[in-house]
Amino acid sequence: MIQYSLGIYLHTPFCVKKCSYCDFYSITDRRLIGPYVDALKREIQRAECLGQVDTVYWGGGTPSMLPAATVAEVMDVLAARFEILPDAEISLEANPGTVDLAYLKELKRIGVNRLNLGVQSFNDQDLSFLGRIHNAEEAVKAIDLARQAGFENLGIDLIYGLPGQTPLDLEHQIGAAAALAVEHISCYLLTLEPATPLARLVAQGTVALPDETQASQLMVAMAELLAAAGYHRYEISNFAREERYICRHNRRYWTMAPYLGFGPAAHSFVPPRRYWNLSSVSDYIEAVTDGSGPVAGSETLTREQRILEAVYLDLRLIEGIDLTAFESVFQVTVQDLFGPHWAGLLAENILEINNGWLRLTEKGLLLADAVPLYLDI
Ligand code: SF4
Incomplete structure (x- = not known):
C-alpha cells in the first residue's frame, strides 16, 4: 500500500x-x-x-x-x-x-x-x-x-x-x-x-x-x-x-497533496480519488453509528480533471507552475494546453515565465478564475 x-x-x-x-x-x-x-x-x-x-x-x-x-x-x-x-x-x-x-x-x-x-x-x-x-x-x-x-x-x-x-x-x-x-x-x-x-x-x-x-x-x-x-x-x-x-x-x-477529512461534509483526497461525507450532522451520526459509513459520494479524477485543477490551483499560488515538473507528471506542456491563447496571455502581461515557472502577473491575478478557461482540454 x-x-x-x-x-x-x-x-x-x-x-x-x-x-x-x-x-x-x-x-x-x-x-x-x-x-x-x-x-x-x-x-x-x-x-x-x-x-x-x-x-x-x-x-x-x-x-x-x-x-x-x-x-x-x-x-x-x-x-x-x-x-x-x-x-x-x-x-x-x-x-x-x-x-x-x-x-x-x-x-x-x-x-x-x-x-x-x-x-x-x-x-x-x-x-x-x-x-x-x-x-x-x-x-x-x-x-x-x-x-x-x-x-x-x-x-x-x-x-x-x-x-x-x-x-x-x-x-x-x-x-x-x-x-x-x-x-x-x-x-x-x-x-x-x-x-x-x-x-x-x-x-x-x-x-x-x-x-x-x-x-x-x-x-x-x-x-x-x-x-x-x-x-x-x-x-x-x-x-x-x-x-x-x-x-x-x-x-x-x-498542490493537490493527499488529505483525509473527518466529520460531516468533510472532503478527502487520495489521488486520484476524491470523496466526501454526508453533510447533515444527524445523517452523519447515524451512518457512522450503524456502520454503513458516512461517505456520501466520490469521484475518480480523470487526467483532464487533474490537469485542469492543477493549472487552476497552481496559478493561485504566487510561485505558479513548475513547467518541467508539470510536463513530467502530465506528459504535456502548459504551452500546448493553452494552444492558440498562449502567446496572447504572455503578450498581454497576464502570464509571465520566470526561471522555468509560469505565474500570473499582478494584472493576471485579477483574472485568476478566467485564465484556466483558455485551456484546450
Ligand atoms: S456561520 Fe459559522 S462557519 Fe459561517 S462564517 Fe459564521 S462562524 Fe464561520
Missing part, C-alpha cells in the same frame, strides 16, 4: 449563530455536539492508516465551540490511529467570541500550535453587518489572549469588499492587523452566496456590493497594503510574515 505524507481535516459543523454571508454547512443546535464527537472518534478509529500525518486542521463551523478536553480526546484518538509527526502543524479555527485565556492555554498545552482567528474586520459596523458574534474590541482581545497563552503562530481572517468600502477603509483594517503583528492573514473578498440573508438583501436592493471594477481596486489595494506592512503574498488571498508561517495544511489543497 502506498504510504503518503498526509493532512487531516476535522470538520466541526456547529456555530453559535449563522453569519449573514455564510453558506458553509453548520448548525446551531448544540445538543448534537456529544453524539457528533462520538461519531467523529469512531470514524477516525475505522480509517485506513495511509501514512504519516504532518498537518492537522480543525475547521468549521466553529471548532472553538468544542471544549478543550474534547479537542484533546479527539487528538488522542487520532494519535492512536495515525503517526502524527513531531513537528506537525496543528491548526484550529477559533471565533474571537468563543475564547478565553484558560481555554487558549489548554489548547496550546494539548498540542495545537497554530491558531486561526475569524476576526473578519476591526470595525464594529462591519462586524454587525456580517452578523458576527464578536466586536472589534473582542477581536483584539482574543489576539492578545492567544499571545498570552503562548501562540507564536497566529493567523486571522479578514473580509474585504463590504458595501461602500474604500481603499482607505481597507488601510485601517490592514493597519490594525499589522499593528498586532499576526503571523498570517487570509484576506477574502466578500462573495455573494445564494440563499444567504446577504443575498436576499442584495436581491431586494437594500444593499449593494462593490462592482467588478471596485472589487479589483480593493484587491490591488489590499495586496499593496499587506506588502507594505511586511506580509508576503503566497496565494491569491493568503499572506504570511515569513515563509515558515505559510499554512502548510491549506497549501496541501493548492
Whole structure:
C-alpha cells in the first residue's frame, strides 16, 4: 500500500449563530455536539492508516465551540490511529467570541500550535453587518489572549469588499492587523452566496456590493497594503510574515497533496480519488453509528480533471507552475494546453515565465478564475 505524507481535516459543523454571508454547512443546535464527537472518534478509529500525518486542521463551523478536553480526546484518538509527526502543524479555527485565556492555554498545552482567528474586520459596523458574534474590541482581545497563552503562530481572517468600502477603509483594517503583528492573514473578498440573508438583501436592493471594477481596486489595494506592512503574498488571498508561517495544511489543497477529512461534509483526497461525507450532522451520526459509513459520494479524477485543477490551483499560488515538473507528471506542456491563447496571455502581461515557472502577473491575478478557461482540454 502506498504510504503518503498526509493532512487531516476535522470538520466541526456547529456555530453559535449563522453569519449573514455564510453558506458553509453548520448548525446551531448544540445538543448534537456529544453524539457528533462520538461519531467523529469512531470514524477516525475505522480509517485506513495511509501514512504519516504532518498537518492537522480543525475547521468549521466553529471548532472553538468544542471544549478543550474534547479537542484533546479527539487528538488522542487520532494519535492512536495515525503517526502524527513531531513537528506537525496543528491548526484550529477559533471565533474571537468563543475564547478565553484558560481555554487558549489548554489548547496550546494539548498540542495545537497554530491558531486561526475569524476576526473578519476591526470595525464594529462591519462586524454587525456580517452578523458576527464578536466586536472589534473582542477581536483584539482574543489576539492578545492567544499571545498570552503562548501562540507564536497566529493567523486571522479578514473580509474585504463590504458595501461602500474604500481603499482607505481597507488601510485601517490592514493597519490594525499589522499593528498586532499576526503571523498570517487570509484576506477574502466578500462573495455573494445564494440563499444567504446577504443575498436576499442584495436581491431586494437594500444593499449593494462593490462592482467588478471596485472589487479589483480593493484587491490591488489590499495586496499593496499587506506588502507594505511586511506580509508576503503566497496565494491569491493568503499572506504570511515569513515563509515558515505559510499554512502548510491549506497549501496541501493548492498542490493537490493527499488529505483525509473527518466529520460531516468533510472532503478527502487520495489521488486520484476524491470523496466526501454526508453533510447533515444527524445523517452523519447515524451512518457512522450503524456502520454503513458516512461517505456520501466520490469521484475518480480523470487526467483532464487533474490537469485542469492543477493549472487552476497552481496559478493561485504566487510561485505558479513548475513547467518541467508539470510536463513530467502530465506528459504535456502548459504551452500546448493553452494552444492558440498562449502567446496572447504572455503578450498581454497576464502570464509571465520566470526561471522555468509560469505565474500570473499582478494584472493576471485579477483574472485568476478566467485564465484556466483558455485551456484546450
Ligand atoms: S462562524 Fe464561520 S462557519 Fe459559522 S456561520 Fe459564521 S462564517 Fe459561517
